[in-house]
Amino acid sequence: MSTPVTLLCGELGAGKTTLLSRLLESTDLEIAVLVNDVGAVNVDADLVEARTDLSTGEEVVALENGCICCSLGNELSRSVIELQREHEFDHLVVEASGVSEPEPIARQFVRGPAAGSYDPNAIVTVVDARRFHDRFVDADSDGEPPAIEGADGGGTRPLADLVLEQVEFCDVLVVNKCDLVNERERDSVVALLETIQPRAEIVATEYATLEADSLLDAHRFDLEAATDAAGWKRALEDDANRERDHDHGGHDDHTHSHGEETSHDRGRDHHHAHPPERYGISVDSYHRRRPFHPERIVALLADLPPELVRAKGLCWIAGREDQAITMSQAGDETALEVTGRWIASLPERRRERYRRGQPDREWDDEWGDREIRLALIGRDLDLDALTDRFDDCLLTDEEMAADWSTFENRTPTAMGESTVVADERGPS
Numbered sequence: 001m002s003t004p005v006t007l008l009c010g011e012l013g014a015g016k017t018t019l020l021s022r023l024l025e026s027t028d029l030e031i032a033v034l035v036n037d038v039g040a041v042n043v044d045a046d047l048v049e050a051r052t053d054l055s056t057g058e059e060v061v062a063l064e065n066g067c068i069c070c071s072l073g074n075e076l077s078r079s080v081i082e083l084q085r086e087h088e089f090d091h092l093v094v095e096a097s098g099v100s101e102p103e104p105i106a107r108q109f110v111r112g113p114a115a116g117s118y119d120p121n122a123i124v125t126v127v128d129a130r131r132f133h134d135r136f137v138d139a140d141s142d143g144e145p146p147a148i149e150g151a152d153g154g155g156t157r158p159l160a161d162l163v164l165e166q167v168e169f170c171d172v173l174v175v176n177k178c179d180l181v182n183e184r185e186r187d188s189v190v191a192l193l194e195t196i197q198p199r200a201e202i203v204a205t206e207y208a209t210l211e212a213d214s215l216l217d218a219h220r221f222d223l224e225a226a227t228d229a230a231g232w233k234r235a236l237e238d239d240a241n242r243e244r245d246h247d248h249g250g251h252d253d254h255t256h257s258h259g260e261e262t263s264h265d266r267g268r269d270h271h272h273a274h275p276p277e278r279y280g281i282s283v284d285s286y287h288r289r290r291p292f293h294p295e296r297i298v299a300l301l302a303d304l305p306p307e308l309v310r311a312k313g314l315c316w317i318a319g320r321e322d323q324a325i326t327m328s329q330a331g332d333e334t335a336l337e338v339t340g341r342w343i344a345s346l347p348e349r350r351r352e353r354y355r356r357g358q359p360d361r362e363w364d365d366e367w368g369d370r371e372i373r374l375a376l377i378g379r380d381l382d383l384d385a386l387t388d389r390f391d392d393c394l395l396t397d398e399e400m401a402a403d404w405s406t407f408e409n410r411t412p413t414a415m416g417e418s419t420v421v422a423d424e425r426g427p428s
């Protein structure tokens with residue numbers, strides 16, 4: 001029989017170790033713990049040992065000097081297989097480092113060598129309510145905490161983006177440190193989390209006090225559902241479906257082909273994906289079939305409104321005709337990363353094969369599948385103003401006819417490469 005696994009994620013200092021201690025204190029189950037504390041001395045493993053009755057500490061395995069979501073991938077599988085060989089226990093809890101991406105870790109328990117002996121039960125992300133509020137709900141407040149340097153300090157991954165990814169890919173959200181926010185702040189954090197991740201169960205706590213057994217018995221993990229759970233993904237999907245229905249319904253009086261779109265058409269082309277707006281939270285989309293000018297879009301990303309909480313989706317950027325570039329904005333940083341290529345840029349046979357496999361995909365005679373499609377999650381966001389500013393970054397008719405390779409272009413070129421644009425008004 002496979003052993004259930006609970007994965008604890010969350011930003012540095014959010015309360016993962018506190019939650020882990022609670023779980024160990026209050027359950028009768030035999031729990032094995034794997035702690036991944038990147039870089040630094042393994043304080044967490046010592047703490048967990050000290051606070052529990054694990055006399056030898058053998059059941060606490062510590063993985064250091066690397067992150068289990070990337071460099072320590074094999075070591076994670078090896079350790080958990082060895083753990084099971086040498087010890088008897090009912091449940092494994094993995095405390096990921098604050099800078100881990102949850103998805104690759106979860107995948108190791110679904111597809112990796114450990115998959116047969118373990119069964120992911122739930123991914124639990126711990127959120128620091130105070131910090132989340134000040135960073136995402138009320139980004140204008142004076143309370144912005146200083147950025148915490150992760151072990152990837154100096155790397156290209158913005159921390160706020162990682163924090164939101166940990167929220168977007170999980171089954172249970174523990175909103176911790178609720179003693180540090182008032183009721184309204186707590187409710188607005190919860191409302192925003194529900195928008196960013198509509199699938200997760202949300203529990204609000206102080207010092208991670210919760211019903212340990214119900215958390216360990218959650219049985220909520222579903223890789224596919226978790227992969228598709230993010231609010232931004234749903235918004236993009238809803239938007240694409242709505243357009244498709246609209247087109248098939250025959251009511252569309254404007255074509256989507258580039259060059260024929262008028263500014264009137266452009267203005268109509270955004271939608272509220274989730275009508276009930278609470279705390280001013282909105283989910284919208286932006287869709288255009290014309291590329292951004294590389295300089296203008298980078299300038300805009302350095303000056304986004306603080307009311308924009310999350311923008312994510314695909315961009316078509318002039319001068320990068322092959323590269324499908326993912327834009328991922330969180331807090332005051334935006335990453336542009338090459339995550340694939342447009343089907344239209346593939347050699348003909350492969351292109352046609354892809355097209356046959358995706359007959360519903362909108363296709364422009366000249367530009368194929370190239371498009372800009374972004375989800376915009378905001379709080380009190382002036383969507384029309386932001387839409388106009390994005391539109392101002394699109395190539396003009398004159399620029400469409402120019403040589404795009406002459407544009408100043410800082411955007412990435414190679415698969416996996418990224419450019420991070422920091423908001424000029426961000427915390428110093």
Ligand SMILES: Nc1nc2c(ncn2[C@@H]2O[C@H](COP(=O)(O)OP(=O)(O)OP(=O)(O)O)[C@@H](O)[C@H]2O)c(=O)[nH]1
Nearest residue numbers: 012013014015016017018098176177178206207208
């Ligand atoms: N005020 C307050 N402090 C808390 C709460 N939960 C945890 N803390 C404190 O916050 C600090 C960080 O908590 P940890 O549980 O170590 O956080 P962590 O996520 O394991 O941190 P890393 O291991 O550094 O990633 C500790 O000093 C805790 O005592 C809470 O609900 N309210």
